[in-house]
Amino acid sequence: xxxxxxxxxxxxxxxxxxxxxxxxxxxxxxxxxxxxxxxxxxxxxxxxxxxxxxxxxxxxxxxxxxxxxxxxxxxxxxxxxxxxxxxxxxxxxxxxxxxxxxxxxxxxxxxxxxxxxxxxxxxxxxxxxxxxxxxxxxxxxxxxxxxxxxxxxxxxxxxxxxxxxxxxxxxxxxxxxxxxxxxxxxxxxxxxxxxxxxxxxxxxxxxxxxxxxxxxxxxxxxxxxxxxxxxxxxxxxxxxxxxxxxxxxxxxxxxxxxxxxxxxxxxxxxxxxxxxxxxxxxxxxxxxxxxxxxxxxxxxxxxxxxxxxxxxxxxxx
Numbered sequence: 001x002x003x004x005x006x007x008x009x010x011x012x013x014x015x016x017x018x019x020x021x022x023x024x025x026x027x028x029x030x031x032x033x034x035x036x037x038x039x040x041x042x043x044x045x046x047x048x049x050x051x052x053x054x055x056x057x058x059x060x061x062x063x064x065x066x067x068x069x070x071x072x073x074x075x076x077x078x079x080x081x082x083x084x085x086x087x088x089x090x091x092x093x094x095x096x097x098x099x100x101x102x103x104x105x106x107x108x109x110x111x112x113x114x115x116x117x118x119x120x121x122x123x124x125x126x127x128x129x130x131x132x133x134x135x136x137x138x139x140x141x142x143x144x145x146x147x148x149x150x151x152x153x154x155x156x157x158x159x160x161x162x163x164x165x166x167x168x169x170x171x172x173x174x175x176x177x178x179x180x181x182x183x184x185x186x187x188x189x190x191x192x193x194x195x196x197x198x199x200x201x202x203x204x205x206x207x208x209x210x211x212x213x214x215x216x217x218x219x220x221x222x223x224x225x226x227x228x229x230x231x232x233x234x235x236x237x238x239x240x241x242x243x244x245x246x247x248x249x250x251x252x253x254x255x256x257x258x259x260x261x262x263x264x265x266x267x268x269x270x271x272x273x274x275x276x277x278x279x280x281x282x283x284x285x286x287x288x289x290x291x292x293x294x295x296x297x298x299x300x301x302x303x304x305x306x307x308x309x310x311x312x313x314x315x316x317x
Contacts, residue, residue, distance in 0.1 A: 031185075181208035240270075257299065
């Protein structure tokens with residue numbers, strides 16, 4: 001992440017936030033807008049809502065159409081051509097390597113990073129009868145479910161949060177798995193029947209955190225965003241993203257990474273699995289909070305030593 005300039009820059013008179021138009025994305029953009037308005041009452045802050053390619057293609061799983069980067073490309077175009085000053089993303093949707101000329105200017109404080117079990121008839125995953133259909137859009141979740149509950153049927157689930165809940169309510173699934181953070185941010189926490197522990201379902205890299213992206217040369221914007229930067233969250237997600245980057249992680253790869261601050265240090269866990277859950281490699285290490293990316297690299301190295309490279313090579317063709 002670029003650090004704030006050492007010189008004092010006057011707040012801009014106007015800021016435009018690029019955001020997807022889904023309810024969750026707009027909640028996130030409005031949250032950042034409202035915080036900036038409180039910090040800089042003299043600055044006009046508005047939101048440019050956009051529909052991305054990832055929002056438009058709903059009948060094919062993300063792993064088959066290019067991954068979560070499809071949710072950010074149009075927003076980056078708006079930054080590059082000056083229609084917006086920065087974009088707010090769910091960090092788990094942001095590719096591990098940003099295009100040249102873009103930076104993560106700030107990382108917002110993490111909401112609950114866990115996966116959530118959502119069902120109208122069952123209390124938790126263990127209560128599902130054999131043959132029950134569980135919906136998820138994530139190979140990461142799918143591989144962990146198949147490893148723990150081979151008697152369940154895992155089916156694709158696309159669409160925004162409301163669309164996924166509607167499909168559950170229509171009876172297309174016995175249960176669905178969603179990010180707890182999104183449900184809580186949308187005021188839908190009551191739909192969560194059970195939080196799935198990180199021991200049972202290791203979260204996605206960056207899950208629950210907000211990434212604020214801008215053009216690399218916008219020191220004026222970067223300076224204004226610094227009060228929103230949450231250093232502890234940033235250390236955790238930088239470690240996670242370093243692991244994923246070293247493993248060439250994407251939607252095509254079932255992997256998870258989750259770092260936590262414990263007693264002034266970073267504790268991180270990571271895994272790589274085959275899509276069917278038959279092979280799972282896990283690693284866990286503790287490292288210096290001041291060097292999060294080194295910890296993420298060590299986790300990746302450990303997983304590769306266990307044979308994760310074979311799975312990755314097969315998945316990446």
